[in-house]
Amino acid sequence: MALVSADSRIAELLTELHQLIKQTQEERSRSEHNLVNIQKTHERMQTENKISPYYRTKLRGLYTTAKADAEAECNILRKALDKIAEIKSLLEERRIAAKIAGLYNDSEPPRKTMRRGVLMTLLQQSAMTLPLWIGKPGDKPPPLCGAIPASGDYVARPGDKVAARVKAVDGDEQWILAEVVSYSHATNKYCAPGCIQPFPPFVCRYEVDDIDEEGKERHTLSRRRVIPLPQWKANPETDPEALFQKEQLVLALYPQTTCFYRALIHAPPQRPQDDYSVLFEDTSYADGYSPPLNVAQRYVVACKEPKKK
Amino acid sequence: MSELKDCPLQFHDFKSVDHLKVCPRYTAVLARSEDDGIGIEELDTLQLELETLLSSASRRLRVLEAETQILTDWQDKKGDRRFLKLGRDHELGAPPKHGKPKKQKLEGKAGHGPGPGPGRPKSKNLQPKIQEYEFTDDPIDVPRIPKNDAPNRFWASVEPYCADITSEEVRTLEELLKPPEDEAEHYKGWVPSFPQIPPLGKHYSQRWAQEDLLEEQKDGARAAAVADKKKGLMGPLTELDTKDVDALLKKSEAQHEQPEDGCPFGALTQRLLQALVEENIISPMEDSPIPDMSGKESGADGASTSPRNQNKPFSVPHTKSLESRIKEELIAQGLLESEDRPAEDSEDEVLAELRKRQAELKALSAHNRTKKHDLLRLAKEEVSRQELRQRVRMADNEVMDAFRKIMAARQKKRTPTKKEKDQAWKTLKERESILKLLDG
Numbered sequence: 001m002a003l004v005s006a007d008s009r010i011a012e013l014l015t016e017l018h019q020l021i022k023q024t025q026e027e028r029s030r031s032e033h034n035l036v037n038i039q040k041t042h043e044r045m046q047t048e049n050k051i052s053p054y055y056r057t058k059l060r061g062l063y064t065t066a067k068a069d070a071e072a073e074c075n076i077l078r079k080a081l082d083k084i085a086e087i088k089s090l091l092e093e094r095r096i097a098a099k100i101a102g103l104y105n106d107s108e109p110p111r112k113t114m115r116r117g118v119l120m121t122l123l124q125q126s127a128m129t130l131p132l133w134i135g136k137p138g139d140k141p142p143p144l145c146g147a148i149p150a151s152g153d154y155v156a157r158p159g160d161k162v163a164a165r166v167k168a169v170d171g172d173e174q175w176i177l178a179e180v181v182s183y184s185h186a187t188n189k190y191c192a193p194g195c196i197q198p199f200p201p202f203v204c205r206y207e208v209d210d211i212d213e214e215g216k217e218r219h220t221l222s223r224r225r226v227i228p229l230p231q232w233k234a235n236p237e238t239d240p241e242a243l244f245q246k247e248q249l250v251l252a253l254y255p256q257t258t259c260f261y262r263a264l265i266h267a268p269p270q271r272p273q274d275d276y277s278v279l280f281e282d283t284s285y286a287d288g289y290s291p292p293l294n295v296a297q298r299y300v301v302a303c304k305e306p307k308k309k
Numbered sequence: 310m311s312e313l314k315d316c317p318l319q320f321h322d323f324k325s326v327d328h329l330k331v332c333p334r335y336t337a338v339l340a341r342s343e344d345d346g347i348g349i350e351e352l353d354t355l356q357l358e359l360e361t362l363l364s365s366a367s368r369r370l371r372v373l374e375a376e377t378q379i380l381t382d383w384q385d386k387k388g389d390r391r392f393l394k395l396g397r398d399h400e401l402g403a404p405p406k407h408g409k410p411k412k413q414k415l416e417g418k419a420g421h422g423p424g425p426g427p428g429r430p431k432s433k434n435l436q437p438k439i440q441e442y443e444f445t446d447d448p449i450d451v452p453r454i455p456k457n458d459a460p461n462r463f464w465a466s467v468e469p470y471c472a473d474i475t476s477e478e479v480r481t482l483e484e485l486l487k488p489p490e491d492e493a494e495h496y497k498g499w500v501p502s503f504p505q506i507p508p509l510g511k512h513y514s515q516r517w518a519q520e521d522l523l524e525e526q527k528d529g530a531r532a533a534a535v536a537d538k539k540k541g542l543m544g545p546l547t548e549l550d551t552k553d554v555d556a557l558l559k560k561s562e563a564q565h566e567q568p569e570d571g572c573p574f575g576a577l578t579q580r581l582l583q584a585l586v587e588e589n590i591i592s593p594m595e596d597s598p599i600p601d602m603s604g605k606e607s608g609a610d611g612a613s614t615s616p617r618n619q620n621k622p623f624s625v626p627h628t629k630s631l632e633s634r635i636k637e638e639l640i641a642q643g644l645l646e647s648e649d650r651p652a653e654d655s656e657d658e659v660l661a662e663l664r665k666r667q668a669e670l671k672a673l674s675a676h677n678r679t680k681k682h683d684l685l686r687l688a689k690e691e692v693s694r695q696e697l698r699q700r701v702r703m704a705d706n707e708v709m710d711a712f713r714k715i716m717a718a719r720q721k722k723r724t725p726t727k728k729e730k731d732q733a734w735k736t737l738k739e740r741e742s743i744l745k746l747l748d749g
Contacts, residue, residue, distance in 0.1 A: 077363040
């Protein structure tokens with residue numbers, strides 16, 4: 001039932017989105033006219049060698065109109081993007097609901113294991129569609145945008161992707177890509193009913209699922225073993241300070257795997273859709289580092305460990 | 310109107326994103342009607358495209374804001390310049406009382422100048438005129454202001470000539486005059502006491518030849534000594550000194566130097582002989598007469614011209630005395646004018662030039678000194694007059710005070726008191742006396 005209503009809601013939202021897009025285009029064609037005027041005035045001012053006060057005032061007027069137009073356009077575009085984000089979150093909820101529903105339904109076969117290629121494509125898509133943070137003039141990028149770390153008391157929500165440090169079956173610790181299932185602020189983690197636990201203060205625990213179903217699926221970890229992945233891409237053109245800089249130590253997802261490894265940034269992205277170019281620490285190479293590999297903004301987080309374990 | 314190159318604007322190219330090329334999905338969606346709607350799978354691409362549009366729009370917004378800010382600042386800057394100008398003109402309108410303090414005031418205080426002094430009616434008129442200029446300009450446009458810089462610049466340029474003489478300047482003048490008296494020895498060979506030009510030393514070719522030879526000897530000796538050290542012998546050349554070298558040189562010179570074709574005889578002797586002897590420009594065919602002639606000449610001249618090689622050392626001093634005797638004889642006969650300066654100097658052109666220049670310099674420095682003395686005298690006089698003028702100005706102020714008091718009294722409709730009248734008279738008389746001193 002819930003699924004059905006979600007569908008209709010989604011349909012509504014889609015229609016609204018469509019309308020918004022149409023409005024955007026109207027706005028843009030309107031402001032086109034003003035921009036052409038500005039261009040003409042520029043040309044005229046540049047051919048004449050002097051700048052009279054008449055031109056200055058005229059230019060000011062034109063600029064002010066253009067500013068208003070650009071602001072309006074930005075507003076509508078933002079609304080459209082918000083709408084898309086809304087639709088996506090609804091879809092996500094639907095998916096999680098389906099997953100939970102699936103868990104309780106024993107008759108269904110266990111989760112179909114995805115082929116590796118499909119998983120990788122999914123990861124890539126998720127990286128690409130990470131929303132880009134475009135702030136208004138004067139806005140600073142928020143936490144979890146690019147390299148900006150999460151605020152101290154941030155708690156990842158169910159469905160968020162994180163980098164989690166887990167103990168593998170052979171005892172090795174590894175950072176894996178995982179999805180948060182739940183977060184319990186409770187004093188104890190999952191335990192069998194009936195056993196009595198002492199009362200340690202503030203033991204917060206995440207439950208995360210390994211993205212890759214080949215590994216152990218569910219882990220219970222404390223907060224310091226979980227790093228939330230960025231929720232926005234940083235725009236190199238407007239907020240270069242929200243990007244990791246060259247030579248910074250980070251944890252990056254090794255291409256075609258679901259594990260994070262230590263790496264040094266080789267080059268930050270130049271355009272919003274570009275990836276970081278990183279050098280992974282690799283003892284099999286002469287200088288200790290791999291050749292530069294591309295990793296999306298979504299899968300690069302700050303590394304806090306001082307040395308490799 | 311300002312020039313284009315002054316313009317701080319950057320004339321950005323504001324073109325919006327061409328969505329047909331860059332955002333195909335967006336374009337496609339636009340083309341659809343409401344019924345078709347958007348598919349869920351299109352959301353991702355749509356999101357990317359919308360993000361591109363948004364980022365370009367927000368970039369445009371930022372740039373527009375920056376440019377409008379520049380434009381507004383530009384306007385404001387022009388306005389500020391105007392106010393600064395006004396302040397400056399105030400300063401210049403005031404009388405240039407003191408040279409240096411005034412210059413400091415000129416720099417940048419957009420505020421109050423000293424009130425126009427009483428002794429300078431010119432400046433009073435100047436100041437209101439400048440202010441008028443400013444006011445008429447306001448409604449038209451700001452950039453007019455620079456034109457009115459001319460009177461400021463004029464006064465600034467004239468100022469060094471009209472400024473008062475300070476005691477520092479007088480002291481500098483005095484110091485300038487001192488060196489000739491105190492430091493003549495210090496400046497040896499310079500103004501004004503020229504010591505004797507040192508006598509000619511050895512000619513450089515001789516000196517260099519000497520030095521070179523010494524060098525070679527030394528080198529040879531060193532090499533020989535090194536070689537000999539092994540053998541334990543001393544070479545023959547190791548202990549030469551300058552005297553020996555000189556002797557060596559003279560010998561070599563003597564061997565080399567056959568005086569060019571001429572004879573060792575002095576110039577006068579030669580001229581005399583030339584006058585006496587007939588010129589025989591003989592063609593090469595008639596060889597025989599020449600040797601005879603020359604032989605005859607040499608014979609006629611007597612023992613002095615014996616074959617050169619043998620009597621070389623002999624003939625040289627002999628020719629010199631011959632020359633001097635001929636000279637004396639000619640002078641006695643009145644055929645030749647006696648020359649005061651020593652023979653050597655007549656041939657030394659460099660020395661002659663040096664002396665000429667020295668004479669010029671001496672004359673010039675003497676002239677300079679007299680001028681400096683005059684200047685010092687005038688400066689001192691002017692300083693005393695300046696003091697008097699200063700006193701006149703103070704007296705003027707006092708007179709003005711007295712005047713104002715009397716006017717105030719009159720305004721209050723009471724006659725001025727005796728005290729005030731007396732004071733007024735006193736100040737007036739004082740001023741007159743100072744003026745008399747000044748003019749006298």
